[in-house]
Amino acid sequence: xxxxxxxxxxxxxxxxxxxxxxxxxxxxxxxxxxxxxxxxxxxxxxxxxxxxxxxxxxxxxxxxxxxxxxxxxxxxxxxxxxxxxxxxxxxxxxxxxxxxxxxxxxxxxxxxxxxxxxxxxxxxxxxxxxxxxxxxxxxxxxxxxxxxxxxxxxxxxxxxxxxxxxxxxxxxxxxxxxxxxxxxxxxxxxxxxxxxxxxxxxxxxxxxxxxxxxxxxxxxxxxxxx
Amino acid sequence: xxxxxxxxxxxxxxxxxxxxxxxxxxxxxxxxxxxxxxxxxxxxxxxxxxxxxxxxxxxxxxxxxxxxxxxxxxxxxxxxxxxxxxxxxxxxxxxxxxxxxxxxxxxxxxxxxxxxxxxxxxxxxxxxxxxxxxxxxxxxxxxxxxxxxxxxxxxxxxxxxxxxxxxxxxxxxxxxxxxxxxxxxxxxxxxxxxxxxxxxxxxxxxxxxxxxxxxxxxxxxxxxxxxxxxxxxxxxxxxxxxxxxxxxxxxxxxxxxxxxxxxxxxxxxxxxxxxxxxxxxxxxxxxxxxxxxxxxxxxxxxxxxxxxxxxxxxxxxxxxxxxxxxxxxxxxxxxxxxxx
Amino acid sequence: xxxxxxxxxxxxxxxxxxxxxxxxxxxxxxxxxxxxxxxxxxxxxxxxxxxxxxxxxxxxxxxxxxxxxxxxxxxxxxxxxxxxxxxxxxxxxxxxxxxxxxxxxxxxxxxxxxxxxxxxxxxxxxxxxxxxxxxxxxxxxxxxxxxxxxxxxxxxxxxxxxxxxxxxxxxxxxxxxxxxxxxxxxxxxxxxxxxxxxxxxxxxxxxxxxxxxx
Numbered sequence: 001x002x003x004x005x006x007x008x009x010x011x012x013x014x015x016x017x018x019x020x021x022x023x024x025x026x027x028x029x030x031x032x033x034x035x036x037x038x039x040x041x042x043x044x045x046x047x048x049x050x051x052x053x054x055x056x057x058x059x060x061x062x063x064x065x066x067x068x069x070x071x072x073x074x075x076x077x078x079x080x081x082x083x084x085x086x087x088x089x090x091x092x093x094x095x096x097x098x099x100x101x102x103x104x105x106x107x108x109x110x111x112x113x114x115x116x117x118x119x120x121x122x123x124x125x126x127x128x129x130x131x132x133x134x135x136x137x138x139x140x141x142x143x144x145x146x147x148x149x150x151x152x153x154x155x156x157x158x159x160x161x162x163x164x165x166x167x168x169x170x171x172x173x174x175x176x177x178x179x180x181x182x183x184x185x186x187x188x189x190x191x192x193x194x195x196x197x198x199x200x201x202x203x204x205x206x207x208x209x210x211x212x213x214x215x216x217x218x219x220x221x222x223x224x225x226x
Numbered sequence: 227x228x229x230x231x232x233x234x235x236x237x238x239x240x241x242x243x244x245x246x247x248x249x250x251x252x253x254x255x256x257x258x259x260x261x262x263x264x265x266x267x268x269x270x271x272x273x274x275x276x277x278x279x280x281x282x283x284x285x286x287x288x289x290x291x292x293x294x295x296x297x298x299x300x301x302x303x304x305x306x307x308x309x310x311x312x313x314x315x316x317x318x319x320x321x322x323x324x325x326x327x328x329x330x331x332x333x334x335x336x337x338x339x340x341x342x343x344x345x346x347x348x349x350x351x352x353x354x355x356x357x358x359x360x361x362x363x364x365x366x367x368x369x370x371x372x373x374x375x376x377x378x379x380x381x382x383x384x385x386x387x388x389x390x391x392x393x394x395x396x397x398x399x400x401x402x403x404x405x406x407x408x409x410x411x412x413x414x415x416x417x418x419x420x421x422x423x424x425x426x427x428x429x430x431x432x433x434x435x436x437x438x439x440x441x442x443x444x445x446x447x448x449x450x451x452x453x454x455x456x457x458x459x460x461x462x463x464x465x466x467x468x469x470x471x472x473x474x475x476x477x478x479x480x481x482x483x484x485x486x487x488x489x490x491x492x493x494x495x496x497x498x499x500x501x502x503x504x505x506x507x508x509x510x511x512x513x514x515x516x517x518x519x520x521x522x523x524x525x526x527x528x529x530x531x532x533x534x535x536x537x538x539x540x541x542x543x544x545x546x547x548x549x550x551x552x553x554x555x556x557x558x559x560x561x562x563x564x565x566x
Numbered sequence: 567x568x569x570x571x572x573x574x575x576x577x578x579x580x581x582x583x584x585x586x587x588x589x590x591x592x593x594x595x596x597x598x599x600x601x602x603x604x605x606x607x608x609x610x611x612x613x614x615x616x617x618x619x620x621x622x623x624x625x626x627x628x629x630x631x632x633x634x635x636x637x638x639x640x641x642x643x644x645x646x647x648x649x650x651x652x653x654x655x656x657x658x659x660x661x662x663x664x665x666x667x668x669x670x671x672x673x674x675x676x677x678x679x680x681x682x683x684x685x686x687x688x689x690x691x692x693x694x695x696x697x698x699x700x701x702x703x704x705x706x707x708x709x710x711x712x713x714x715x716x717x718x719x720x721x722x723x724x725x726x727x728x729x730x731x732x733x734x735x736x737x738x739x740x741x742x743x744x745x746x747x748x749x750x751x752x753x754x755x756x757x758x759x760x761x762x763x764x765x766x767x768x769x770x771x772x773x774x775x776x777x778x779x780x
Contacts (some may be wrong), residue, residue: 012632020632024639028646035650039657047661138739141365271706337749362740392723394736 055102058119058129062091106200112136130155142187252305258441266430270320280324282311284331292340316431321372323389330356347448371427406532442495458515459494466523493535501519510553576700579701586709592678597747599623606714625695
């Protein structure tokens with residue numbers, strides 16, 4: 001005990017070590033909280049704006065949107081979906097009439113998960129637009145799923161009943177056919193599969209056409225949304 | 227070099243001085259490849275000459291550029307650069323721009339051989355390394371297969387061949403998928419006679435299986451190649467695909483289809499047997515060959531790519547030092563139980 | 567003399583002791599985020615901010631921080647600056663932040679930054695420490711940029727997004743994929759070493775000539 005104490009006398013006391021670290025941690029914590037608080041509004045606004053832009057892109061003629069979730073057996077509008085809760089976005093025109101759903105879907109692509117958003121009109125059972133939100137497909141080949149305008153245009157009026165089929169380029173004959181991309185068949189088929197799977201997953205839960213929940217928020221404003 | 231006493235194995239390389247030298251062996255391989263090269267000229271016309279010529283030019287230029295001033299002539303005389311360029315050229319699609327073929331040859335020698343310390347020190351087959359680089363760099367051009375016999379006869383070339391350096395190739399003429407591509411993506415089986423005599427889409431050298439086999443037999447007669455490697459690879463592929471055929475004959479390729487489609491013959495006979503990048507011991511050669519065969523089938527059947535010969539050989543190249551290490555024969559006069 | 571000294575500390579990081587080409591440090595961001603010039607510059611700026619900020623603080627408090635807990639203190643300081651950089655980039659340039667992804671938080675683990683604190687900032691006066699940090703970060707950014715520029719020019723035919731060769735340029739796709747990073751870095755290191763070798767050879771020749779002359 002005494003030997004230890006003598007040895008420590010040369011070195012700074014443990015109290016001093018603990019205090020140094022504590023003060024450093026405290027100052028660092030305050031700095032981090034400060035930067036978090038001051039950037040949070042911009043970050044959330046950016047994210048919301050990105051989402052709105054994507055929704056408006058896949059659902060032509062839409063000027064407002066709200067998040068819809070499936071709770072207690074029916075689709076309800078919520079201001080803020082819970083974390084990890086499956087969600088679709090209802091799109092509404094200027095008069096507040098329902099236009100269609102923007103449905104997020106994700107699944108494995110050639111390299112990594114592909115996350116996408118597609119616009120769906122329940123009245124016509126058609127996909128009217130598709131936007132890739134996230135993908136790490138091979139540059140130059142697989143990335144044509146969003147860089148190739150022809151491929152993206154395939155999804156502007158596409159039947160989902162019966163399910164979408166990716167066919168060899170130039171052989172599409174049916175309304176539910178998509179021309180695959182030469183050299184990137186796997187990525188193209190992955191996109192089709194993701195849409196099919198998302199459609200099936202939601203098919204039972206979406207209400208009959210015409211009975212969608214009305215728009216709950218303020219009529220169209222160009223704010224960044226909540 | 228015949229094996230007489232089963233307990234005393236003689237290997238090539240450092241044991242005996244004999245008439246066989248590197249330039250001679252290389253020349254033999256080039257001679258063995260001539261029929262297949264001629265066939266590629268016959269099928270694809272002048273385009274074949276342009277692509278193969280550019281890849282040889284790239285390989286030789288790299289060889290010359292990076293050689294020591296003292297050994298410059300030497301490294302050109304042993305013809306390994308020419309052979310690498312020729313082998314690479316035969317694995318390229320006929321419509322490939324000449325500048326890409328040139329780049330492939332250059333990279334193959336520079337990154338595949340020179341950087342390791344020159345001939346005999348490289349871990350990977352330079353021609354395949356060049357091809358792997360091209361495939362990763364220009365995936366579209368490297369998988370655009372034009373059909374044989376360009377319209378204007380022998381002297382016409384594909385527009386793609388003449389693309390300016392660094393510029394894209396215009397795709398012209400009819401593109402046709404390779405038999406393996408057809409099988410994988412369209413579930414279409416190509417007739418076997420077409421496979422054997424070359425009426426198929428594919429790279430310059432892989433379209434005529436029979437001529438490749440003839441060249442292999444010539445090399446075997448000249449004792450230039452370790453017969454265990456091609457036999458082991460082809461045997462493994464045949465057994466593997468026959469085995470798969472037991473489960474679902476419709477979905478999986480037949481053994482003969484597996485052997486004659488894609489670059490398997492070219493790879494098994496001319497590339498896997500590269501003495502520098504394959505094991506020297508007989509046991510090692512068998513391990514190497516079987517491993518390559520299994521990898522080829524795994525990639526072809528279960529992988530995302532239609533063809534896997536290149537990656538299979540490169541992967542086994544990487545394993546070669548290890549195989550050599552574990553298959554060293556007992557040193558004469560030393561005990562069995564104690565490893566030195 | 568004094569002025570000269572800080573200039574010396576600044577310049578050594580850019581060229582003679584370049585953190586990437588000579589010390590071969592910080593390879594992780596070097597290979598991961600240099601697929602375009604703009605990403606490389608963004609990464610370089612973020613690293614510079616963190617390195618200069620933490621070098622400054624470490625040097626100011628170098629007599630206060632007990633030796634036994636110095637590494638923990640350095641890490642706390644570095645991590646704070648990294649978090650600030652992370653949120654600032656996310657708020658200001660979300661696109662760039664998305665590209666850089668996990669590699670912004672990983673600046674904490676960049677051995678270059680901790681290495682400078684331990685080897686330099688904790689032993690030298692603040693002015694020199696800041697000059698050293700600026701030099702090292704500048705050298706790091708130079709390396710990131712040369713890699714990013716080569717890879718973007720070959721891999722995309724563009725620099726900072728401006729197309730250099732027109733529309734029919736054939737991109738070298740491997741260059742924007744991870745193997746391209748290894749290839750380019752290898753080739754650049756090759757040239758750096760070759761250059762150094764040639765220079766040493768030349769200096770040896772000169773020395774030889776002087777000796778035989780005198």
